[in-house]
Amino acid sequence: MKLVRSLMLLxxxxxxxxxxxxxxxxxxxxxxxxxxxxxxxxxSAAEATATVEVTAVAEVSPTxxxxxxxxxxxxxxxxxxxxxxSLVAPLLELFTKETGIAVEVRYGDTAEMxxxxxxxxxxxxxxxxxxxxxxxxxxxxxxxxxxxxxxxSLVDPRFASSEGxxxxxxxxxxxxxxxxxxxxxxDLPASILDLTKPxxxxxxxxxxxxGSLQAFVTxxxxxxxxxxxxxxxxxxxxxxxxxxxxxxxxVKAVANGxxxxxxxxxYYLFALKKDQPDxxxxxxxFSNGDIGSLVNxxxxxxxxxxxxxxxxxxxxxxxxxxxxxxYFTEKTNEYPLVAGITTNPAIKPLSEITTPEIDLSNLKDLxxxxxxxxxxxxxx
Amino acid sequence: MLFKRLQLTRPRRWPALILTISAGLIxxxxxxxxxxxxxxxxxxxxxxWAQLQRPTTLRVFTGSALLAxxxxxxxxxIGLPLAWLTTRTNLPGARIWLGLIMLPMAIPSYIGAxxxxxxxxxxxxxxxWLAPLGVERLPEVYGFWGAAGAxxxxxxxxxxLNVRVALRKLDPALEEAARSLGQRSGQIFWRITLPQLRPAxxxxxxxxxxxxxxxxxxxxxxxxxxxxxxxxxxxxxxxxRTGAAVLSLLLVGLACGLLAAExxxxxxARYYRSSAGVSRQAKVVAxxxxRWPALIxxAVVVLFAVVLPIVAIVAWLIIGIRSGQAWNLxxxxxxxxxLAASLAALVTIxxxxxxxxxxxxxxxxxxxxxxxxxxxxxxxxxxxxxLALVFWGANYLPWAYQTLGLLILAYAVRFLPQAIGxxxxxxxxxxxxxxxxxxxxxxxxxxxxxxxxxPLLRPGIVSGAALVFLSTLKELPATLLLGPTGFHTLATxxxxxxxxxxxxxxxxxxxxxxxxxxxxxALLLANERKT
Numbered sequence: 001m002k003l004v005r006s007l008m009l010l011x012x013x014x015x016x017x018x019x020x021x022x023x024x025x026x027x028x029x030x031x032x033x034x035x036x037x038x039x040x041x042x043x044s045a046a047e048a049t050a051t052v053e054v055t056a057v058a059e060v061s062p063t064x065x066x067x068x069x070x071x072x073x074x075x076x077x078x079x080x081x082x083x084x085x086s087l088v089a090p091l092l093e094l095f096t097k098e099t100g101i102a103v104e105v106r107y108g109d110t111a112e113m114x115x116x117x118x119x120x121x122x123x124x125x126x127x128x129x130x131x132x133x134x135x136x137x138x139x140x141x142x143x144x145x146x147x148x149x150x151x152x153s154l155v156d157p158r159f160a161s162s163e164g165x166x167x168x169x170x171x172x173x174x175x176x177x178x179x180x181x182x183x184x185x186x187d188l189p190a191s192i193l194d195l196t197k198p199x200x201x202x203x204x205x206x207x208x209x210x211g212s213l214q215a216f217v218t219x220x221x222x223x224x225x226x227x228x229x230x231x232x233x234x235x236x237x238x239x240x241x242x243x244x245x246x247x248x249x250x251v252k253a254v255a256n257g258x259x260x261x262x263x264x265x266x267y268y269l270f271a272l273k274k275d276q277p278d279x280x281x282x283x284x285x286f287s288n289g290d291i292g293s294l295v296n297x298x299x300x301x302x303x304x305x306x307x308x309x310x311x312x313x314x315x316x317x318x319x320x321x322x323x324x325x326x327y328f329t330e331k332t333n334e335y336p337l338v339a340g341i342t343t344n345p346a347i348k349p350l351s352e353i354t355t356p357e358i359d360l361s362n363l364k365d366l367x368x369x370x371x372x373x374x375x376x377x378x379x380x
Numbered sequence: 381m382l383f384k385r386l387q388l389t390r391p392r393r394w395p396a397l398i399l400t401i402s403a404g405l406i407x408x409x410x411x412x413x414x415x416x417x418x419x420x421x422x423x424x425x426x427x428x429w430a431q432l433q434r435p436t437t438l439r440v441f442t443g444s445a446l447l448a449x450x451x452x453x454x455x456x457x458i459g460l461p462l463a464w465l466t467t468r469t470n471l472p473g474a475r476i477w478l479g480l481i482m483l484p485m486a487i488p489s490y491i492g493a494x495x496x497x498x499x500x501x502x503x504x505x506x507x508x509w510l511a512p513l514g515v516e517r518l519p520e521v522y523g524f525w526g527a528a529g530a531x532x533x534x535x536x537x538x539x540x541l542n543v544r545v546a547l548r549k550l551d552p553a554l555e556e557a558a559r560s561l562g563q564r565s566g567q568i569f570w571r572i573t574l575p576q577l578r579p580a581x582x583x584x585x586x587x588x589x590x591x592x593x594x595x596x597x598x599x600x601x602x603x604x605x606x607x608x609x610x611x612x613x614x615x616x617x618x619x620x621r622t623g624a625a626v627l628s629l630l631l632v633g634l635a636c637g638l639l640a641a642e643x644x645x646x647x648x649a650r651y652y653r654s655s656a657g658v659s660r661q662a663k664v665v666a667x668x669x670x671r672w673p674a675l676i677x678x679a680v681v682v683l684f685a686v687v688l689p690i691v692a693i694v695a696w697l698i699i700g701i702r703s704g705q706a707w708n709l710x711x712x713x714x715x716x717x718x719l720a721a722s723l724a725a726l727v728t729i730x731x732x733x734x735x736x737x738x739x740x741x742x743x744x745x746x747x748x749x750x751x752x753x754x755x756x757x758x759x760x761x762x763x764x765x766x767l768a769l770v771f772w773g774a775n776y777l778p779w780a781y782q783t784l785g786l787l788i789l790a791y792a793v794r795f796l797p798q799a800i801g802x803x804x805x806x807x808x809x810x811x812x813x814x815x816x817x818x819x820x821x822x823x824x825x826x827x828x829x830x831x832x833x834x835p836l837l838r839p840g841i842v843s844g845a846a847l848v849f850l851s852t853l854k855e856l857p858a859t860l861l862l863g864p865t866g867f868h869t870l871a872t873x874x875x876x877x878x879x880x881x882x883x884x885x886x887x888x889x890x891x892x893x894x895x896x897x898x899x900x901x902a903l904l905l906a907n908e909r910k911t
Contacts, residue, residue: 139619209600366619369617
């Protein structure tokens with residue numbers, strides 16, 4: 001039958017492409033030698049994927065002397081990364097280079113990956129979870145092992161779990177991104193609570209469905225009480241604040257003049273400027289100690305069910321090493337959390353934005369925040 | 381019911397039993413997500429009740445129902461005329477139009493919605509072009525009408541595809557008989573053609589309605605609170621798997637209501653030619669001066685559904701080239717996409733076959749229940765199906781977890797109804813007497829199926845396979861959660877780049893995705909010509 005034949009043809013074609021491509025992009029598995037993948041060009045796709053897996057397991061770069069000489073029992077380190085590949089893959093390559101530990105990494109949305117780990121339960125293949133939100137890390141606290149105090153002591157206690165279950169690796173500040181055609185820095189308020197004033201009517205944007213905004217609202221509830229939080233939310237809605245789906249969408253909307261200013265994390269501006277270097281947008285940090293300049297973290301936790309606890313430990317240490325900390329501030333425009341690392345001059349140093357006294361592991365009542373946002377009508 | 385029929389047709393008992401068992405197993409597999417949801421909800425207890433009683437829940441329920449109905453009505457209004465124009469009339473360039481109007485199936489809704497915002501947004505490309513005329517900003521695209529409009533643009537091809545299969549197999553004898561009895565063309569269409577199209581319209585509408593209920597990309601970017609968005613919110617905002625499960629069950633309930641409504645409309649009509657003689661190709665309708673409105677109609681649809689997203693994608697590509705970014709052509713990911721999508725199409729068609737054969741040839745409550753059960757996965761948001769299979773896979777099939785095999789199964793769970801709808805429409809048009817004739821000549825049942833039923837089913841098989849192929853190309857949540865580690869597809873590339881705001885980098889995988897989709901559409905159209 002023609003149909004069967006054409007389907008078979010398509011299958012063969014895709015297999016060949018998959019096999020060829022395996023050689024072309026070794027990024028899927030860091031440090032996989034291209035020769036191994038190239039030999040599989042003629043093999044079936046099933047074999048091709050098998051080859052990739054084998055190289056991932058067997059590949060421990062022999063040229064690099066390693067501090068951890070133990071070959072992990074269960075093969076390579078399995079990382080579940082809630083941070084995106086374009087940001088993290090080069091860092092993982094550095095890790096493999098430095099330690100000789102091969103890494104298998106899955107990428108996904110931080111919250112979805114947290115749900116995935118919860119569903120996988122005892123059988124989770126993950127050794128470590130590298131998430132970009134303290135809330136997601138907190139949701140997995142019961143699945144994480146207690147971290148070593150030598151590791152925890154490297155960062156300020158407010159950037160780690162108070163129970164020692166996870167540790168922050170890089171910081172992201174909440175800011176007000178504004179259109180530089182419409183506003184100058186002197187127009188901008190000192191406190192985030194001032195945004196409910198009438199002069200901001202119809203000019204602001206937020207993403208109430210977004211995790212970072214919700215983490216901020218939780219912090220507001222914890223630090224200033226339910227009433228202040230509720231009044232602030234209602235004030236913003238009365239001010240006809242515009243709703244967007246994500247931080248990315250807000251930064252884009254601010255840059256093209258759809259709105260004047262929006263509540264986002266600080267680094268989205270830099271991501272936008274990669275595409276549009278002349279984008280008319282800048283970040284405004286709220287003044288010292290204001291709840292508006294909350295700093296959230298991306299961090300790491302080691303799973304109790306990890307098959308390679310030692311490699312996982314090495315990975316957590318690596319994220320707090322000088323190499324990784326420099327990478328975060330230089331490549332992803334985030335805040336290094338370990339003392340003695342020079343912050344990227346493009347971002348306002350952490351020392352100058354005295355963050356409010358908030359314990360990030362105290363931001364667990366996310367359901368309460370979601371309900372509050374629904375009650376006031378921020379989320380329908 | 382079933383047994384009565386089986387006794388009446390004694391020689392057929394074995395095939396029927398085997399079919400029932402295999403179809404039952406397939407249906408069981410398809411309700412795996414439902415089992416997972418019930419499990420999660422039962423653990424919740426009071427929390428589940430609390431979730432039910434929240435005012436948001438009711439609002440989301442009515443909002444979703446309204447959206448699904450609007451999208452279906454809109455898709456029918458666009459899809460039915462387009463299918464008729466490209467199949468039965470002398471529309472100039474009909475085949476080119478056909479290719480173009482099917483193209484939206486190749487555009488993931490998350491890309492399409494971004495494109496709509498980029499072009500039609502308050503300060504989008506259109507506003508920039510109109511700025512010299514003094515247009516400061518355009519009206520909001522966000523909300524109900526924005527989301528409904530986007531979903532209609534991505535949904536109407538399901539109607540076109542299903543209706544075309546039926547139109548092409550329609551026996552012109554009935555229409556000719558009506559004409560000889562003095563009916564006018566309009567009357568013939570309403571009284572003869574349309575009723576015969578009912579299974580196809582129903583199958584297409586069902587796909588659209590469930591697609592509208594389960595889509596996430598369009599409703600989230602265009603900010604409309606549907607079930608999908610509310611369910612994602614539960615996962616994303618509070619890591620609350622119970623709240624999400626309760627909402628998902630409600631969504632299943634809504635989908636069941638819609639499925640029941642469609643079942644009532646089906647009735648027991650027969651759609652195959654019953655008398656002697658061979659059916660011919662229908663006569664082509666000359667459009668005459670109606671040609672121009674028809675062309676304008678096609679052009680407007682293509683402008684919004686195809687040109688607009690492509691303009692946005694190309695604009696991103698140009699931005700990327702201008703800012704001198706490095707390109708990495710993801711050839712491996714392209715191959716992975718093709719591999720996964722063609723395997724999914726193959727497996728899904730094979731799984732659909734027993735279900736459809738049973739439901740059409742041995743209609744009973746049981747067989748139609750089996751058929752209906754397979755629709756559960758399609759009504760649910762991708763993330764729910766994906767997490768359900770994470771749960772069953774990791775805990776009960778750890779050896780298969782995060783392998784290509786389980787991923788293909790996940791695709792089948794999500795997209796089986798697309799294959800079932802197409803196959804069903806085709807099978808309804810094949811007279812069972814043909815198969816009986818084959819058997820009466822001493823052929824074993826499997827030979828009859830191979831040599832008579834399958835060749836006649838080809839249009840349905842091809843369109844079903846193409847639908848599953850296209851949907852799999854775009855699929856994201858299951859691919860992310862269940863794919864083998866390091867398994868990248870074009871869809872995951874696009875997702876990875878949009879989350880980092882690198883729109884210029886999404887342009888290339890998006891174009892490759894559309895290229896792959898065009899390939900399968902070309903295959904589909906080429907196949908049509910031969911039959």
